Amino acid sequence: xxxxxxxxALSSQELHDRAVHRAVRHLDLRFLWQLLREIPEGxxxxxxxxxxxxxxxxxxxxxxxxxxxxxxxxxxALRPVYLDYLEKHGG
Numbered sequence: 001x002x003x004x005x006x007x008x009a010l011s012s013q014e015l016h017d018r019a020v021h022r023a024v025r026h027l028d029l030r031f032l033w034q035l036l037r038e039i040p041e042g043x044x045x046x047x048x049x050x051x052x053x054x055x056x057x058x059x060x061x062x063x064x065x066x067x068x069x070x071x072x073x074x075x076x077a078l079r080p081v082y083l084d085y086l087e088k089h090g091g
Contacts, residue, residue: 007083007091012075015082020067022089031085035066038081039074046073 007015023031070078 003091004083004087007086012072012079012082013070015079015086016070016075018091019082019085022086024067026089032066035078035081038078039066039070042074042077043071045077046071 010018019031020035022028023035
């Protein structure tokens with residue numbers, strides 16, 4: 001099994017947790033900034049238009065989404081972001 005296969009087997013929430021934990025541990029501000037920019041789009045894809053509007057006006061809402069547990073639909077929408085990041089950095 002390749003590293004990508006092992007990552008694909010994880011849930012989207014597990015990928016989120018691993019990616020955020022790695023980025024915080026390594027002070028990877030570039031990835032964290034990317035994630036903050038991607039969350040509103042992920043919420044829109046998941047059908048949470050009301051949360052998208054809140055995230056665009058309230059930094060605390062975006063930070064909570066980035067570092068907390070995301071709605072499963074949002075985590076699924078952001079799955080490619082987590083997979084790419086973890087694959088590039090040894091999962």
